[in-house]
Amino acid sequence: GENVEQHPSTLSVQEGDSAVIKCTYSDSASNYFPWYKQELGKRPQLIIDIRSNVGEKKDQRIAVTLNKTAKHFSLHITETQPEDSAVYFCAASFSGGYNKLIFGAGTRLAVHP
């Protein structure tokens, strides 16, 4: 069935280090892959997204890569800062012509000063 697996569930890094979060999806027809950041008690906020016709996308310190053959995609955060600490969710859209998103279980990122 529809499934997105996300790893790791928790990630602790020192300020300035890089952080990588990985997701795999089950539906080969998925064509849209957003990443959301959620701070405690707040709404999920889109930080970056990628569509299936692109292999990589970058926005300042954040980048996402997509491997359609392997059905996995990753979030890369460079030069991490304490304000990057939050829960990050990956998601994949499933076939049907609209963006029904299936989310991973989340990664709690802690950036220590």
Place this chain on the structure above:
Amino acid sequence: GAGVSQTPSNKVTEKGKYVELRCDPISGHTALYWYRQSLGQGPEFLIYFQGTGAADDSGLPNDRFFAVRPEGSVSTLKIQRTERGDSAVYLCASSPWVTDTQYFGPGTRLTVL
């Protein structure tokens, strides 16, 4: 401009009661989604509206859950005979069109005692 808003922010009810949760999407957004987020999990798709019609309600857990969007703007999620397992944060999201970024509201935290 104003983002997606949801009311109430918190709702406490007793088992067996009926509740309504409201979502005001961003003005002009035609697509509207409801998700449910349990503690420590990613959002789980419930239902998607395109305009006034429910295009996909495959995520609704059972027939106690129902949602409407009569004028293609505000949406109401209705839960009958609430159960303790319904306790979660109910998130609403909207997008300009079905293939666009989904913007989330702050959610309604529902607690069923």
